[in-house]
Amino acid sequence: MDFTSLLLDWYNVNQRDLPWKKNKDPYTIWVSEVILQQTRVEQGTHYFKRFLEAFPTIVHLAQAREDDVLKLWQGLGYYSRARNMHKAAKRLMEEYNGTFPADVTLLRSLDGIGDYTAAAVASFAFGLPVAALDGNGYRILARYFGIDLKVGTSRAKKFFSGLAESLLPTHDSASFNQAMMDFGSLVCTPRPACSVCPLAKTCIACQKGLTDKLPFKQEKNVSRIRHFNYLDIEFGKSTFLRQRTGKDIWKGLYEFPLIETPQKSGFQELEQTEEFVRLLGSSACTMVGSVEVSPHKLTHQIIYPVFFKIRLFDSAPGLDKEYIQIDRQDMHRYAISRLTEKYLDFLPNFAGL
Ligand code: SF4
Missing domain, CATH: 3.90.79.10 (Nucleoside Triphosphate Pyrophosphohydrolase)
Known part of the structure; x- marks a missing residue:
């Protein structure tokens, strides 16, 4: 079996039940994706529910005071995420009549929406055939295919995006993207559970003992x-x-x-x-x-x-x-x-x- 089939078979049995997963509403998906950047799922779930209670639609968010959005975000850190969401909501009201454009490039042009979030909204809400690669995705692909490009460089970004797109199933990009996230959170974690991994037999990092070397990361800047x-x-x-x-x-x-x-x-x-x-x-x-x-x-x-x-x-x-x-x-x-x-x-x- 190829990578995609193995991954989707695992996903069908082991997928996580998270409150935003079955939702096709682009606003809900966007909120969940932004909150989950740099945040653990347990903590993020609590904020996700509170955020949607306070601002159930783009209209509510766009009309809110920035102070109220920040107050709700308090404790989550990376406050620019909240400020950018607020700005993006206003722009969605002004330019798109309070809806999300079903287009990766237009989504990408909104405040605070990068490649990953644009692809996630496009795939989960609109079913567009795009790969949403976050840190989990880079880790899985680098290990499984034995790729030692420095993650974070533009060369690596281009290469991994191309590879992920080539692995997408024809009709269901959303399941593939969700599967990558769940698999990276539950099995191919920073300390991978190779002994129970259904991909182990064909995984290059596992076979060659490279799991602690891949993905190859850029040196961190001194704080x-x-x-x-x-x-x-x-x-x-x-x-x-x-x-x-x-x-x-x-x-x-x-x-x-x-x-x-x-x-x-x-x-x-x-x-x-x-x-x-x-x-x-x-x-x-x-x-x-x-x-x-x-x-x-x-x-x-x-x-x-x-x-x-x-x-x-x-x-x-x-x-x-x-x-x-x-x-x-x-x-x-x-x-x-x-x-x-x-x-x-x-x-x-x-x-x-
Ligand atoms: S075998 Fe190990 S390194 Fe390879 S995909 Fe599975 S968990 Fe990740």
């Missing part, structure tokens, strides 16, 4: 190290927040006043920084404690965060200009990063704060 010092300012019952802007991480999310330093800093060093003086000037304040949250890893950077709890006794002009003053009890209304969420979760257990 940038950053030190974030947050000022959790207590001013009566209020605190101060700012919405992040610009091209840095967490655009659109809210955070406490932040001072980034080249190295780890104690409070006395922090007080000497230009930014601290600019924000708090000569206002009377005292530091009542600090919490060091575990390092927060992002794709190309690692954040070392410390939260300083500061009691402020009179107003600070620097803060008033740039930050919004909110009642501490309203913190839950603002979309914040997972990092700040961890700190707030930790706070009630920390004596003295």
